[in-house]
Amino acid sequence: MLRTALRNVLAHKARLLMTVLAVMLGVAFVSGTLVFTATVSDAYTRSAEKGYDHLDVQLRPDSGGAEGRPGEAPALTGKLLEQAAALPGTERAVGSVSGFAALADKQGRLVGKGWSTTGANYYGTDDARYPMKEGRAPRGAGEIALDARSAERAGYRVGDTARLSVAGPVREERVTGIFTTDDGNVAAGGTLVLFDTATAQELFARKGEFSSVELTARPGTSQAELKKQAAAILPAEAKAVTADKLAADQAADIEAGMSGMRTGMLAFAGIALFVGVFLIVNTFTMLVAQRTKELALLRAVGASRRQVTRSVLIEAATVGAVAALVGLGAGIGIGAGLRSLLSSIGSTVPDGPLVVTPATVLTSLLVGVVVTVGAAWLPARRAAKIPPVAAMSSVHAVATTRTLVVRNTIGSLLAGAGAALVLAAITMSDGRAAMGGGAALLLVGVFVLTPLLSRPVIALAGPILRPFGVSGRLARQNAVRNPRRTAATASALMIGLTLVTGLTVIGTSMASAIDTMATSAMKADxxxxxxxxxxxxxxxxxxxxxxxxxxxxxxxxxxxxxxxxxxxxxxxxxxxxxxxxxxxxxxxxxxxxxxxxxxxxxxxxxxxxxxxxxxxxxxxxxxxxxxxxxxxxxxxxxxxxxxxxxxxxxxxxxxxxxxxxxxxxxxxxxxxxxxxxxxxxxxxxxxxxxxDKQDVSEEIAGFFTMMLNVLYGLLGMAVVVAVLGVINTLAMSVFERSQEIGMLRAIGLDRRGVKRMVRLESLTISLFGGVLGIGLGVFLGWAAGELIATGLSTYSLVLPWDRLGVFLALAALVGVIAALWPARRAARLNVLASIKSE
Incomplete structure (x- = not known):
């Protein structure tokens, strides 16, 4: 049975290619996400650790005005600096002052995009934190030093006059030096401008005071011991923190930031894999249908049901393993590409190796194999249940009325419960969990009901298909001939468009609400x-x-x-x-x-x-x-x-x-x-x-448009998998109707008519999924908006009709593209061979 299963894998390479592609895309997204986030997290963590190499203990305020609270901030004065330097375990004590300082390049454009543009002090004449690469350190007002990366990006050299801002109008300062640094903000694309200590105190603190005091321990003195010594001289509400603790805290913050991104991207990978399940089920259903007589013969010569099931699952596991390995390789490439993409859009990531952890490899392989085997289990079980005599006579057990009634009953209950939970969530003070649960139930319920919905919805396409004559009528009949398979195919597209539509409705409405909120209170010009x-x-x-x-x-x-x-x-x-x-x-x-x-x-x-x-x-x-x-x-x-x-x-x-x-x-x-x-x-x-008001509105709209475009890109993978699913369904349909197509050709339907029939069938199935997806997306977007409106008074539903039209057109395009290969294959079938086929 093992040899039989492996032989079957190689015997149906074209069929299994689409399954491999679907699983590979999902696994590539999973592994790419894990590689990218691990690489970025590791790079920032290493950079943070380097940023604390020059100190062992940091003295800093613990509360007070320094953190925006009432009350005097603890004063980290020159006297405290002298006391810290005199500690028995201190080799060197440095007073640090820092704050916001925006640097412009020679064309007047902001360098660092403002998100990590920092100013600080150069302490003394031999500051080990910032070794000078060119020139000298600033010594008084009107002089600055720039980090080497920022100087290169801005085009500044020693002796140039640089333009910068510290919370107010532009300052013009002469560049006296260019230094190197391991500062994490600089490594991530920010800028660092150094002033002399007196100027930095004037700009960012008060005369004679520091933001922090950094201590380097003498050889043989541990960080914990130096921290204990420093505690004795600290003013009230100030604290001493070891460099190890600072680095660990920063690494934890980086990991927390990466965790949110990783979770979001993995959610989209999960959506792509979920959509791929429909394709896998259809693929293995088709393969089992093609091998019905073969499986029946195996049963007749002594193979048990369990062995037949196991042979199909071994085949699925093999396909899943191959897809997972290819997906892992593609994912590593995606992770490297995303890192390069960040650099190309100005968000520089610190230097570091590409990180591929054993957990990433194991997760990718498990995801690929488990998803494929899990999706193939139902077709395998069905194959084992076909009686050998009936299978050898090509008498397949079709779905009975009873099974359809049970399915429709379950679907109605799930969809009704989901819709009720979604509507109930609107009235709750915190209905996010209920909303999410209701949306999931509703999607599952509609999926279960899709075979029932397919006949009346596809019937509405009759007037549109009628002008295409015989090809149009045959396409409509073929689309509802196997409602379960049509439903599985349409559902894959439906899920993707539900998410896209729902997010678009929410995003458009949020942009309008925030625009109203930001501009309605503004009478200013x-x-x-x-x-x-x-x-x-x-x-x-x-x-x-x-x-x-x-x-x-x-x-x-x-x-x-x-x-x-x-x-x-x-x-x-x-x-x-x-x-x-x-x-x-x-x-x-x-x-x-x-x-x-x-x-x-x-x-x-x-x-x-x-x-x-x-x-x-x-x-x-x-x-x-x-x-x-x-x-x-x-x-x-x-x-x-x-x-x-x-x-x-x-x-x-x-x-x-x-x-x-x-x-x-x-x-x-x-x-x-x-x-x-x-x-x-x-x-x-x-x-x-x-x-002005128009600029504020455009900025808000631009932010939401950018976010939606990112989401569209992530959900695009699910749409690609849905295209593969439509191709798969049409290929199955052509295979099952080979004899029928041969008869149609024999009585006068030309090749062009056959191609048109397959294309219209594909278009009908895709539009069916598109209509369901857009309808569900609008409903869920409205419901989520009602929940948002309880905390945002300016929120109101905005339906982006232009984008909804684009989504429907996209569904039609999916149908057209997916039909290209199956339509060509159907038109090229040999008439006599098709008529003789069983």
Missing amino acids: YQVSMANGPLSPEVGEKLSALPEVTAVTPLRNAPVRIHGDDEFLTAVNGKDAPQLLDLDFTAGSFADLSGRHAIVDEETAREKGWKLGERIPVTWQDSAKGEIEISGVYQGNEMVRGLMLDTAAVDAHLDRPLDMLVFVKTKDGVSEAGKDRLAAALGDNPAIRVM
Whole structure:
């Protein structure tokens, strides 16, 4: 039986090729995901470890203002640095200061895209953290040093003048040196700009203070021992952390970030494999049908049912193993390709080897074999149950009315329960789990019901197929001749289009909701922000001094403590805010926003139990205590919510005031020229963005479009597998109807008519799956949107009719492409040989 199974594998290479392709694609996605995430995670982890090679213990704040909380931050002063350097286990102590610093290249474009653009200090004359490759370290104001990677990307050399920004307008600094570094942010594509210590303290901290103090241990002193010594000199609410702990924490953060990406990508691989199951079932059903007499003969000469089942499963295991090995190789290539792709789009990954773990190899092989064997089990079981005499006479057991009734009953119950659970989830406070479970039940229920649905739905295609004459009528009849197989084929496409449609409906509706939320509260002409960083108050001051500007307000975060809880309030220009922000007040108004009077959004007031006129005790960032009085209640949104106070009442308590956004109104309103004038007033800073409402809308839409395109690419694999499934079904249909096709040719249907018949059958099956998928996707997208709307007041259903039309056209294209080979094969059948076939 083993030899028979292996011989059958080699005897049906063309049939099994599609199964190998389907399994290979799924396995390649799985292994590629595991290789890519393991490689990136390992590269970042190695980079992080190198980044801590220069220190053994780090002293840093544990709480306070340094983390945006009220109260004085622990001061890491020059005196503490001297005490740390004097510890018996310390060989070297370095004071570090760092913060956001955006670097522009010679063409004025932002380098590093703002996500990891950092500024720091060069400490002393022999700073081992940053060895100079060219030139010298910065020694005073107006001088900087650049990391070698950033200098190369930006085109700077020693002696050039570089443009950069630290939370405010552009600064022009002379490049005095270029250094090398193992800093993980630089290795990942970020930038690092070094200042002398005094300048860095002025920009990022306070005079004479540091963000952290880094200690190197003497030979023979362990990190734990040096940490214990440092604990004795630490100020309150500061802590000492070993380099090993810092590296381990960073590695854990990297792993957590990779885990989310890995889970998401594996979910799409699972979808592709699930769709591939339908193809595998159809393939082995066809192979068993072709070998019915052979299997019956084996039974007649003494093979048991178990042996017949086992022979088919051995065949499946062999195919699965081959597909898994090929998929593993392809996956390794995909992992390497994804890493290169990140580099090509500007997201540099640190250098490191391609990581292929034993777990990746084992997982890929298991996935390929288990999926293939599991999908082949049902056809194998059916083959073993065919009585030898009936099989040798080609009398196959067809599905009985009873089995169809049972199937339709089960499908109706599953679909009904799924739909009910989805609708119930809408009314729950946290219905995500119920929504997911209901959607899964509904999909399974519709899949079980698909044979029942195929006849009435495909019947609707009758008027469309009628103009094609005999070929059209035959195509419709052939599509419903074997409803189980048609259902399995259409379901593969249905699942892919359900997910694509549902995600598109949710994504389009979310983009519209966030656009409404972001722009409805904005009466200002322009919104000014920094690329991934805060804005200095100097930005607002410069803009308010322009003659064409009529109103300016920042959105400034201010940490406070209320009744023992850490909170953030937003400071605005109370005089100009009414002209720039559009808020609906349920009590009070903007006119009351002055002095210690504050306004609060309705939801926060309800949660805290605050009422109009209530006085609330607060502790400011500088530990000063005071009171604020609620003088207005407004309806908040995702952009503006919480406590809001006038900047004049807040700024005196802030160590370093920084703004999230600045809103601006001008005499002439919105125009490209006005936008350019504001940008020019800020030195054409590449890190500062000046946007009107239209720009904000386009940015939001662009983000969601990019996310949907990524999802389309990931789900594209499931569509490719669905195409293979349609090809497989048509090939089976042509095989089973060889005699019928021969008779049709004999009575006058030409080759062109045969090709048209097969193509129209393929088109009908594909559109059947497309209609079901789009319908289910719209329903699930609507239901998920209703759940989202409970937490996002601006959410409303938006049906992207243009994209839905594209999806339906895509389903039709799948049918056309899938029919190319089977139609050609059917047209080339020999008439006499086909008529004589059984």
